[in-house]
Amino acid sequence: MDYGIEVRDQEAVVRLRGRLTFNDHAKLRTLIGEMGQNKLKRQVLDLSSLEFVDSAGIGMLLIAREEMDRAAKQFVLRGAAGQVKRVLTVAQIAKIVPMED
Amino acid sequence: MTGSPPPGLLPIETRDAFDGLAGARVLVVDDNRINRHLLLALLERGGITLIEQAEDGHDALVRIERFKPDLVLLDLMMPQMDGFEMCRRLRADPRWKSLPVLVQSSLNRAEDRARAFAAGATDYVTKPINAVELLARVRIHLRKRTMLRDLQQYHSCTEAELELARAMQARMLPGPDRLAELEAATGIAIHTHFAPSSELGGDFWGIDRLPDGRVAVYLVDFSGHGVGAALNTFRLDAICRQIGSTELSPAEFLAAVNRRLCGLLPCGQFATMLTGVIDPAAGLFHYASAGSTAPMMWHPGDEAPRLGDGSGLPLGLLASASYDSRLMPMPPGARLFLYSDAAIEIPIGGEDSHEVLDEYGLATLFARRLQEPDDAALLSGLLADLAATGPIDDDLTALLLTRRE
Numbered sequence: 001m002d003y004g005i006e007v008r009d010q011e012a013v014v015r016l017r018g019r020l021t022f023n024d025h026a027k028l029r030t031l032i033g034e035m036g037q038n039k040l041k042r043q044v045l046d047l048s049s050l051e052f053v054d055s056a057g058i059g060m061l062l063i064a065r066e067e068m069d070r071a072a073k074q075f076v077l078r079g080a081a082g083q084v085k086r087v088l089t090v091a092q093i094a095k096i097v098p099m100e101d
Numbered sequence: 102m103t104g105s106p107p108p109g110l111l112p113i114e115t116r117d118a119f120d121g122l123a124g125a126r127v128l129v130v131d132d133n134r135i136n137r138h139l140l141l142a143l144l145e146r147g148g149i150t151l152i153e154q155a156e157d158g159h160d161a162l163v164r165i166e167r168f169k170p171d172l173v174l175l176d177l178m179m180p181q182m183d184g185f186e187m188c189r190r191l192r193a194d195p196r197w198k199s200l201p202v203l204v205q206s207s208l209n210r211a212e213d214r215a216r217a218f219a220a221g222a223t224d225y226v227t228k229p230i231n232a233v234e235l236l237a238r239v240r241i242h243l244r245k246r247t248m249l250r251d252l253q254q255y256h257s258c259t260e261a262e263l264e265l266a267r268a269m270q271a272r273m274l275p276g277p278d279r280l281a282e283l284e285a286a287t288g289i290a291i292h293t294h295f296a297p298s299s300e301l302g303g304d305f306w307g308i309d310r311l312p313d314g315r316v317a318v319y320l321v322d323f324s325g326h327g328v329g330a331a332l333n334t335f336r337l338d339a340i341c342r343q344i345g346s347t348e349l350s351p352a353e354f355l356a357a358v359n360r361r362l363c364g365l366l367p368c369g370q371f372a373t374m375l376t377g378v379i380d381p382a383a384g385l386f387h388y389a390s391a392g393s394t395a396p397m398m399w400h401p402g403d404e405a406p407r408l409g410d411g412s413g414l415p416l417g418l419l420a421s422a423s424y425d426s427r428l429m430p431m432p433p434g435a436r437l438f439l440y441s442d443a444a445i446e447i448p449i450g451g452e453d454s455h456e457v458l459d460e461y462g463l464a465t466l467f468a469r470r471l472q473e474p475d476d477a478a479l480l481s482g483l484l485a486d487l488a489a490t491g492p493i494d495d496d497l498t499a500l501l502l503t504r505r506e
Contacts, residue, residue, distance in 0.1 A: 019455060022325060051455030054446060054495065055324040055373070062418065063369040083457055091373070091392035092414045095422070 001050070003031055011042035013078075017049040020057035028060045035064070036071045043068055044100075048079030053087055065097050076100055125243045126151040128170040130161040130187070131205075132179040139230070140174055140205070147236040158182025162190060165197070171246050172239060177206040177217060185220045192221035199249060201242035205230060263300040263328075270301060270331055273338050275308050283308065288505040289316045289379055292480045295498050302496035303330025303372075304441050305337060311378065317351075318502065319376035320393065322441045324415075326496050329370070336365060337372065351376045352389035352424040359391065359416045359424075366417035373415045375439060379431060381504060386431040389424040391416045394442050395460050397467060401434035401506075405468040408460060433506040436476070438467060443495035444487055458490055466490075476503050 001024040006013045014035060020028075035043050045064070053061075061077065068075035078100045080088050093099065127149055131137045137154050144152055153168045155161035157179040165173070173191075177184035184204060191197045204217045207228040214225050224238055274295060275283075284290045287310060295304065303323030311317055321337055323330040340361045349357060354376050362372065375396060377388030388396060388409065396409035409429055414422045431437065440463070447458040458466075466486045473479040480501045487493065 052446075052457065055322065055371075055442065058415075059324045059369040059371060062371070066368045083455075083459065086459070090395075090412045092412055095414050096419055 001027060003027075005034060005038075007038055007040065010040070011044050012038050012040045013044045013046050015046040015049055019052040020050055020060065021052070021054045022056035024057070025060065028064070032064050032067050035073075036067060040073075042074045042076065044076045044078050046078050047084055048081060050080070050084050051082065053084045058087065058091060058093070061093070061097070074098075122148065122240065122243050122247070124151065125149055125172065125247075126153070126168060126170045127172045127174060127239070127243075128153050128155060128161060128164060128168055129174045130155045130158070130179070130184070131174075131176040132156055133176075136176070140235075143230070143232050143235065144174075144239065146232075147239065149239070158184060158187030158190075161187055165191070170200070172242055173200065173202045174239070175202050175204050175222070177204060177208055177213070185216060188217070188220040188222055199246070201246055203235075203238060203242060205235065266328075266331065267297070267300050270297075270305075270334060271295075273334070274306065280308075283310055283316065284505070286310060287314055287316050287379075288381060290476055290503045290505060292476045292501045292503075293499065294480060294484055297331075297496045298326050298443075298494055301328055301331035302326050303334060304496040304498040305334040306439075306498055306500060307338070307341060314381055316379045316381075316502075317376070318379065318439070318500065319374060320439045320441065320498060320500060321372050321374045322393070322496070322498070323372045324370055330496075333366070333370065333372065337362070350389070350426055351378060351387055352426040355389045355391050355413070355416070355424040356422065359414075359422050360420050362417040363420040371415040371417040373411075373442070375411065379437070379502065379504070381431075384430060384432050386429045386437060388427050388429070389413065390427070391422075391424060394440055394445060396429065397438040397460075397464060398429045398431060399436045399438070399467070399471055400430070400432055404471075406436075406438065406464050406471070408464060431504055433504055435504050436471075436479075437500075437502040437504075439500040439502070441496060441498040443493050443497040444499065446495065447487060447491040447493055449491055458487075462490075463487075476501055 001016055001018045001020045003014055003016050014031065065075050076098045127144055129137050129140045129152060141152055153164055155164045159182045175184045188202055201223040204222045204225045205228060209227040217225055223242060226235055226238060280291045291308060303326045305321045307319050309317040323333045340358055344354065344357050355374060373392040375388060375390045375393035377386055379386050390411045391413045392415040393411045395411040397406040399406040410427055413424050445458055445460050445463050449458055450456045466483060470479050470482050473482060480499065
């Protein structure tokens with residue numbers, strides 16, 4: 001997995017690319033730190049270029065949600081497609097994290 | 102604390118005790134008695150007390166067996182068997198592969214050194230001996246050996262513990278006796294496959310006979326794998342036993358397990374779970390799912406399995422979560438297939454593709470095997486298909502439950 005952060009007027013958009021699995025643990029930790037550091041209240045994870053997520057990957061998304069909660073930031077998952085969308089749907093993640101198309 | 106002096110001020114002997122070299126055993130091999138005594142005195146000054154002497158290579162090999170040294174100080178030019186030959190023979194024995202051999206020789210050409218290293222020497226100093234240098238090298242090699250031994254000990258200890266834990270985890274699962282008994286009593290035959298991706302896994306399943314001929318089954322998959330996930334399976338086993346499975350519907354059971362897990366799991370950990378009850382009298386499979394895989398049900402005469410619905414919030418995320426009760430008909434002869442998500446996350450389409458098999462792909466593989474009358478052969482055939490599809494890098498559990506006609 002790799003990622004890029006784009007800071008816009010109202011929100012910071014983090015675009016994840018590739019596969020999000022247990023191996024990305026350290027990288028996602030760094031990313032969560034970076035998200036906490038920028039001033040914007042609204043943090044969007046853009047998943048449209050993410051092609052695969054496993055259960056450990058979902059766990060890391062939930063950790064991100066908790067960290068954003070703690071930093072009093074809004075956290076949104078956007079644009080999930082394919083396998084990622086299927087997995088998030090089966091796990092009904094929308095019940096605990098806002099999801100946008 | 103009584104304020105011990107800094108290590109530099111301690112007498113040499115005490116300092117070595119701190120380094121863990123006090124009990125080190127050193128074999129001095131030299132044909133010259135004066136040289137041996139010189140080395141002996143030098144080592145003793147360095148705090149090493151367990152020293153044995155050998156006069157040539159033959160003598161050394163014999164003594165090594167009994168003395169079991171931690172380091173050999175080896176001369177090269179000796180009668181009977183020289184140091185090169187002794188070193189070669191020593192290294193041929195796997196027990197002495199990592200024993201440090203410090204060559205001390207008056208041969209000082211580059212070719213001699215190269216020959217000694219080729220024969221298996223660890224290090225090389227030339228005569229006349231520089232006492233400080235020799236002692237320093239002896240210490241370095243002994244310390245390295247101690248560290249290596251600690252590491253090996255830790256490794257084998259950990260391995261043994263993991264093996265024990267693996268056996269404990271395997272014993273939590275229903276054994277063949279229980280499955281045979283269950284089949285005889287209820288007409289539900291169960292074939293299983295359980296393969297953690299490392300020594301320990303986060304998958305777990307269970308089955309229970311309920312009153313009036315019903316059978317309860319559940320399949321759990323904790324996020325991640327390895328030791329952490331495995332410990333969670335023990336927690337869950339305890340929780341399931343505590344709740345008991347007789348009175349609650351599958352949906353109520355999941356909600357109860359979820360409430361208990363929510364207080365236990367740290368953020369980022371969760372479990373998916375499917376739990377269901379086969380009711381042969383009614384010909385139904387009642388189930389509920391917390392983000393588990395879609396159950397597959399095949400009816401005799403059908404060409405393909407029907408896919409159930411696995412959606413639901415995984416356990417451990419939200420204490421107030423509730424779960425839907427779902428239903429699939431299960432007539433005599435029907436086969437129910439439950440599996441962990443490893444089976445639908447197998448990469449397909451080569452190196453650069455991120456595509457995975459997914460549940461439709463799995464259903465297709467399953468459909469091709471349905472003509473197989475023998476359940477065990479069906480399951481092993483399907484598992485072979487999965488293995489041929491691509492690498493499986495997560496815990497894989499598969500349950501095939503057949504309702505006998």
